Amino acid sequence: MVMGKKKVGLALGGGGARGFAHIGVLKVLVENDIEIDVIAGTSMGSIVGAVYAAGVSVAELEERALAFLRSKEFTDSPLSAIVPSVGGAKVSWWQRLEHFTKEKNLWARAFFKPGAIRCEEMLPLIKALVPDILIEEMPLPFRAVASDLVTGERVVFDKGSLHQALLASCAIPGAIEPIKSKDMLLVDGGVLSLVPVYAAYEAGAQFVIAVSVDLGIGYWMGVKTALDTFLRVGNIASENLKKQEMKAANVIIRPNVGSSHWADFSRVEELIVAGEEATKKLLPSIATALPLYQRLFRWLSKGEIR
16 A cells, blocks of 8 residues: 555445356456555455455456356256346246246245345355454455344444354345344345445445446336335335435446346356446546545645646
């Protein structure tokens, strides 16, 4: 870290599988020598951010992610059963029936359990990407954001088990069961902080690049069930909180993630490219804005006005 240099923070938002677009964002920033000093993440943004903050290269991160998503461990997991067959590939009637049965069993479980997917069923994905280390010992300052159902407050993990923090940050309400931690019952950070700009500043950032990969409230498929109504209400509330928080960001990157389901992991490679393309378009803005902030920081620290 160069003395007087303004700390650059990266706030990676939630969006399930769409969060893999963050890999493309990181790839372009690294290739263009934009040094990241602090990372804050929500949901899938916390997983991608944690891997990079743990010292793993972007190339290795991409390789690990693709390898796991192609593995039998993933295809046999509940996550792969939430959406229809991968990548539009042709499948037999038996495979369709098997998938349908898995999916219905999952959602039937949600009526009697806190979530359709048990928290330990999320661990294979996390373990495949990053080891369980202490957050306070990571090479880059890192924060994972979750929401507490008990107090209704945002929870920011800055120490302790990385895996536990990531599990809590990714516990999508209704889909993945909440994580119990002391007196808290934790769910996805996107409930209160979909793109964790504030957490990045709290961790020491002075210039924040925010990355949003959610669909927003503009994506509308109508309401057919009570669950659709419940999810839509939550989406509207989360979107309005996100808009307020993102006003504090210096640069906002919005990869074109289309309308893919949060659990559709079949388009990961496309999403990575979408992250790259969106970041490349904003490179001139980042390159212009960041040096200005750096110069202003030096002038103020020296008491100079120019």
